[in-house]
Amino acid sequence: MPRYFAIVPAAGSGSRFGAEKPKQYLSLLGRPLIHHTLAALVACPEIERVWVVLSPDDAEWSRHDWSDLGAKLETVRCGGATRADSVGNGLRAAAMVATDDDWVLVHDAARPCLSADMLAALLRELADDPVGGILAVPVADTLKRADAEQRVAATEPRDGLWQAQTPQMFRYGRLAEALENCRAVTDEAGAIEAMGHKPKLVKGDSTNLKVTFPADLALAAMILRGRK
Structure with a gap:
């Protein structure tokens, strides 16, 4: 039977947030934001191991206590310049235990509100899928395309459009091959799509x-408080 593993790329600087430290370490309900992200993954009984891919010069991780997340959690300091680089390096670190048919879930460090129900639905619906897939939500808002002066150039039809989320779940071998051949992507699904x-x-x-x-x-704080 295939096993389930998770990779959390956490080597980014979070520059769009504008904080003095990477956003994954900002406080959320008294814990680093990424703590909530990791807690959702390690709590899933099907997931055997969770790798956090850190930047080689990350000095913030060691300032926090992660012991309550248990033995499933492992850190690897091999983060790259892009998300694809970090995930690819994480997959290489996982090669010691993962086989080609095992499932790998890649989840954003900055998505702290993943629920057990959403995670269970992903595993259930993809268990026998030949390709794999992603969590996503149908686009509900009207979409406007802007011109160079930030004025509306067109209204885009939203029929059939979905907003991609994570985790994104694919077989280890297929995902490793996809990212090796297509690094100019913003998510793992894009690399899988590039393979046809x-x-x-x-x-x-x-x-x-x-x-x-x-x-x-x-x-995010409001959502997590509401669940408690």
Whole structure:
């Protein structure tokens, strides 16, 4: 039977957030933001191991206590210049235990509100899928394309459009091959698509937000408080 592993690329600087430290270490309900992200993954009984891919010069990780996350959690200091580089390096670190048919879930460090139900739905719907897939939500808002002067150039039809989230879940061998051959992507699904495959869209919900700006951090706190 295939096993399940997770990789969390956490080598980014979070420059769009504008904080003095990487956003994954900002305080969220008294813990670093990434603590909530990792807690959701290690709590999943199907996931055997979670690798956090840090920047080689990350000085913040060691300032925090991660012991309550348990023995599933491992850190590797091999983060690269891009997300694809970091995930690819994480896959190489996982090669000691993962086989080609095992599942790998890649999850954003800055998505702290992943629920157990969403994670269970992803594993359930993709268990026998030949390609794999991602959590995503249908686009609900009207989309406007801007011109060079930041004026509306066109209204884009939203039929069939989905907003990609994470985790993104693919077989170890296929994902490693895809990222080796296609690094100019912003998510793992893009690399799989470049190989001619069609990842499945598994419906999540808007609470699985990515913290990108300061207002997102406050919203994440509200979501997590509401669950408790």
